[in-house]
Amino acid sequence: MDVDDTVTPLQHYERRVELPLFWASLVFLAAYSVIALAPDGERFWRDIAVVVALVMWAVFAADYLVRLRLSGRRLRGFLRTHWLDTVVLVLPLLRPLRLLKVYTAVQSRRETPKLSLHARVISYAGTGAVLLGYAGALTVYQAEHRAPGATIRTFGDALWWACETLTTVGYGDVTPVTPLGRMIAVGMMICGLALLGAVTGSFSSWLVQVFTREDEKRPPEDGRPPGAEPS
Known part of the structure; x- marks a missing residue:
């Protein structure tokens, strides 16, 4: 070879x-x-x-x-x-932020990708969000659940907080109170914005391509075949 x-x-x-x-x-x-x-x-x-x-x-x-x-x-x-x-x-x-390198390494052994570009972006962002959200919930739970005045008392609270933070919703019902917890929150916000932007942009691009293909297949209203110049 x-x-x-x-x-x-x-x-x-x-x-x-x-x-x-x-x-x-x-x-x-x-x-x-x-x-x-x-x-x-x-x-x-x-x-x-x-x-x-x-x-x-x-x-x-x-x-x-x-x-x-x-x-x-x-x-x-x-x-x-x-x-x-x-x-x-x-x-x-x-x-989990290295998922893209993992995919690149695995894909280098194949001739063609199994998924389309948009599906790859959404899959990477979704998997990365799940793993980062879980890791963030673990870390913030360990830092917060015994702190004075903490609102994140259980791991369920931490998971709920991670979902709020990654999706940039931020209800404010549970919030970190320790310096470490707040540093984790800042990192989760940045990652959430990046991953949400990647998914939204990729999904919007896919919709534009679908509608564009439909418009190209649709015959003109004046009866001309697609691609024909107007008389």
């Missing part, structure tokens, strides 16, 4: 590891869920979840170092071009 000389070692590596790393990120999210939601009496399971989360983070750190090595750049230059990799290494719960 011929090897594409235009593919760099870093790109070849990313194509091979993006999908396994995505599954590793789901394992990390599951472990963090146990840490955040396990009752105080379940110390054994919480300790196991901490170990699993640390192992997964070590995997992410090793992946980051391999990417840095294969890029052939100094750390400063790598940080400029791979800032998202740096962010998700420091904050692993943000790894």
Whole structure:
């Protein structure tokens, strides 16, 4: 099989590891869920979840170092071009933001996409919103539920708050009161605006294309065939 000389070692590596790393990120999210939601009496399971989360983070750190090595750049230059990799290494719960890279890596092994452009945008935005919303709810619940004057007391409250924030509704019935909770809220607002804008723009573009095709197929009112010049 011929090897594409235009593919760099870093790109070849990313194509091979993006999908396994995505599954590793789901394992990390599951472990963090146990840490955040396990009752105080379940110390054994919480300790196991901490170990699993640390192992997964070590995997992410090793992946980051391999990417840095294969890029052939100094750390400063790598940080400029791979800032998202740096962010998700420091904050692993943000790894759903790498879904686009996961899709690109998987799609590079196929000749043609299975979904249309609009369906891909909506699928990416929807999946990213669900994972980010769940991760945000976990984090804000852990930061808020024991804080004095907190309105987010249960994980259900946190999920409701995450839905309000990501959809930019903001009823105000439950709000974070801690500095960490408010920082998470700002990040969720930014992500919500970006994802909502992507879905709305893609859906609007799809509607325009559908209506345009219908207009092209419709015969003119004067009886001329489609595309014919007026007499």
